[in-house]
Ligand SMILES: *[C@@H]1O[C@H](CO)[C@@H](O)[C@H](O)[C@H]1NC(C)=O
Ligand SMILES: *[C@@H]1O[C@H](CO)[C@@H](O)[C@H](O)[C@H]1NC(C)=O
Ligand SMILES: *[C@@H]1O[C@H](CO)[C@@H](O)[C@H](O)[C@H]1NC(C)=O
Ligand SMILES: *[C@@H]1O[C@H](CO)[C@@H](O)[C@H](O)[C@H]1NC(C)=O
Ligand SMILES: *[C@@H]1O[C@H](CO)[C@@H](O)[C@H](O)[C@H]1NC(C)=O
Ligand SMILES: *[C@@H]1O[C@H](CO)[C@@H](O)[C@H](O)[C@H]1NC(C)=O
Ligand SMILES: *[C@@H]1O[C@H](CO)[C@@H](O)[C@H](O)[C@H]1NC(C)=O
Ligand SMILES: *[C@@H]1O[C@H](CO)[C@@H](O)[C@H](O)[C@H]1NC(C)=O
Ligand SMILES: *[C@@H]1O[C@H](CO)[C@@H](O)[C@H](O)[C@H]1NC(C)=O
């Protein structure tokens with residue numbers, strides 16, 4: 001209701017004097033404005049009947065200016081008829097919602113001999129209180145939340161948020177937010193067949209909290225509340241600040257139908273909500289999102305997508321939550337032979353057979369799974385560097401998702417004869433509908449626009465001397481299509497909250513860097529300073545030159561993209577600052593410097609180099625293909641590859657070139673050349689179409705540099721007299737391969753002499769081959785980053 005009418009009854013009262021207690025006889029019709037209850041004094045909220053389906057209505061409370069979102073409902077699971085249903089305050093003090101005048105579908109179970117009134121506060125709280133003593137509250141909607149928590153509303157040990165069933169269906173869904181028996185605040189998926197907790201991660205719960213995001217199970221008060229400034233805190237030590245924390249806005253926290261908890265905010269008077277925080281940054285990690293034997297992918301363009309595993313197909317292609325069934329007959333004899341299909345960076349939650357088993361070889365694990373009747377496949381992973389491999393045979397494959405950076409692989413067991421088809425790629429067409437239910441139109445009465453249709457407040461006066469208040473719903477004609485959930489992918493929210501990414505003020509950063517005094521790097525895009533944040537974290541703080549003239553909202557949009565990226569091989573962004581002309585980024589600080597430093601100091605042995613090549617490829621594959629937006633780096637070079645204390649590479653400086661529209665590759669918006677001489681793909685020079693293959697090219701050059709120890713900038717004349725001075729690194733390596741005698745190992749001629757003989761020839765060969773493919777002049781011949789990852793992974797262990 002675009003509530004233009006601020007007046008309205010805020011207090012609906014009445015009580016009953018004598019006689020029939022349950023009969024609600026509407027005697028008089030209220031004025032046209034009296035179709036709903038509006039909060040007082042500001043009119044922020046409205047209460048009334050909402051249409052939720054064909055001739056189906058629920059009584060609820062919503063924001064007057066954003067009526068799409070219902071913050072509370074009395075009868076979400078039992079809608080009432082459109083005719084003769086009413087909400088009545090009986091003389092015994094009970095507030096009753098009755099269906100078609102016959103059945104009571106909901107009541108407050110209150111009893112009072114004193115006269116009562118129903119009042120809607122500007123906080124959104126609907127209270128039933130005594131008329132004579134307003135602090136005596138018998139019942140309030142804040143104590144019975146549905147899927148939304150409003151600022152100031154306390155979630156307690158007795159209350160639970162339950163998601164809606166789907167985007168258009170307000171019925172109770174599968175997800176719950178509640179305090180568990182151990183005092184920890186949790187998200188639970190309670191599906192038709194299975195249930196499991198998916199937040200927080202188990203390792204965050206400990207008994208000795210103190211650091212990080214850990215949870216405490218000691219505090220038994222079990223309360224959680226969102227404050228008006230945007231901070232959510234729970235008694236188990238969980239706390240979360242929205243990205244716009246500090247501003248006084250309208251806010252709500254909702255457990256959405258997709259199982260994520262999002263905090264939305266909105267300026268007064270605006271229609272659209274912005275997402276300013278969410279508990280789970282990876283939608284595919286929410287349980288129950290895709291059914292059994294399927295894998296969840298998240299893509300910006302199409303939203304969430306579920307695909308069946310190879311050898312499986314949809315039970316019902318319209319309803320992803322049912323999952324997939326095998327195309328083969330599962331057997332349990334010793335005669336069937338099996339093949340195992342590797343799935344990279346795919347993980348399934350739970351359903352391990354027995355406990356886990358460490359120090360297995362691949363063969364042992366495969367044999368075991370083959371012999372185990374219920375085994376559907378196994379996870380083979382290595383949680384620690386140089387640690388043993390772990391083998392986890394799984395009896396069911398649920399909650400499948402891509403897990404970039406996951407240290408291991410999954411091997412799916414299939415009967416040997418079963419058709420070989422790559423489902424993961426071939427069933428593109430099976431895009432799961434966002435919600436399996438039919439989306440309902442939810443029209444409702446607009447009092448001002450059609451005076452003949454409305455909820456009518458009727459004052460019962462009389463017959464036999466009783467008075468009853470009754471909000472009477474007549475019928476709804478006015479249609480207005482509305483989606484109550486702001487779609488995560490489509491709405492124009494300003495900033496998605498990546499946990500921990502926050503906005504800093506210029507003066508905060510000035511203080512952190514002691515007036516931008518300690519410069520640690522300088523590039524085309526800006527200057528990097530070392531600084532210490534107020535929470536004592538050391539940060540790399542990059543002041544951008546080239547974004548200075550960019551508009552604030554455009555910059556914020558880009559930050560929202562970068563802030564959402566989360567991969568072990570990408571540098572983490574902690575925050576940013578937009579303050580007048582200043583555009584500043586705050587990154588984690590990597591004290592072991594860049595690949596460039598360490599290559600020139602010869603501190604990297606072979607396995608480190610291979611590992612770095614692999615990690616870079618994973619980070620770039622994530623940028624190109626897996627993350628929420630499609631992003632090109634455009635300036636891959638050793639200076640932009642940072643190393644952590646384990647020599648894990650982290651790609652830095654990404655996201656400063658515009659993300660490309662995946663569907664519009666032919667029309668990129670690059671206006672000027674980016675990149676660094678020596679690492680730049682020919683497309684830049686010849687002004688050809690720019691695609692992700694420019695990064696593949698630069699990656700290939702960096703890998704060649706790591707293998708050979710030669711810089712692409714200098715050429716090779718200084719190390720090899722006689723070579724032409726302008727000869728490029730890639731050409732030089734190619735020539736070496738071409739001229740190598742049959743059977744001889746050509747890679748020995750190119751390998752960095754400082755490595756001595758201390759390298760793995762097989763790995764060197766594969767790395768050199770991959771790198772040469774990456775630096776092909778013709779972009780279509782180059783592999784994609786994920787193909788590079790696959791090829792390197794198959795030789796990860798030196799075989
Ligand atoms: C009003 O109700 C509150 C809560 O029940 C009670 O504490 C208070 O004494 C009452 N005040 C009067 C004047 O009755
Ligand atoms: C909403 O979902 C519930 C539970 O699945 C179902 O029973 C009900 O029919 C749905 N309502 C509509 C209008 O689709
Ligand atoms: C328990 O949590 C509540 C609410 O967050 C807090 O006020 C209280 O101090 C906590 N108690 C202890 C012992 O930490
Ligand atoms: C299959 O072989 C295993 C080991 O050889 C044996 O323990 C098991 O009983 C056999 N199962 C059947 C159904 O023959
Ligand atoms: C793993 O197994 C191998 C061979 O059985 C053994 O030499 C090695 O010590 C084991 N490693 C661990 C960590 O148990
Ligand atoms: C109001 O509703 C009546 C009954 O359906 C309809 O005839 C009339 O056109 C409506 N008026 C407006 C302004 O929509
Ligand atoms: C890597 O480079 C950084 C920066 O020059 C240097 O501080 C660090 O010691 C190097 N690492 C090794 C192992 O040499
Ligand atoms: C590089 O990492 C190693 C291993 O954690 C650490 O000991 C060393 O101090 C780091 N180097 C620098 C320059 O900080
Ligand atoms: C892009 O251009 C290529 C050739 O120029 C063409 O084959 C391809 O279909 C185009 N793609 C799109 C999305 O327009």
Ligand SMILES: *[C@@H]1O[C@H](CO)[C@@H](O)[C@H](O)[C@H]1NC(C)=O
Nearest residue numbers: 661664665666667668669670
């Ligand atoms: C490319 O996009 C721009 C703006 O986005 C548009 O004006 C232009 O017509 C497009 N060019 C082609 C070839 O599609």
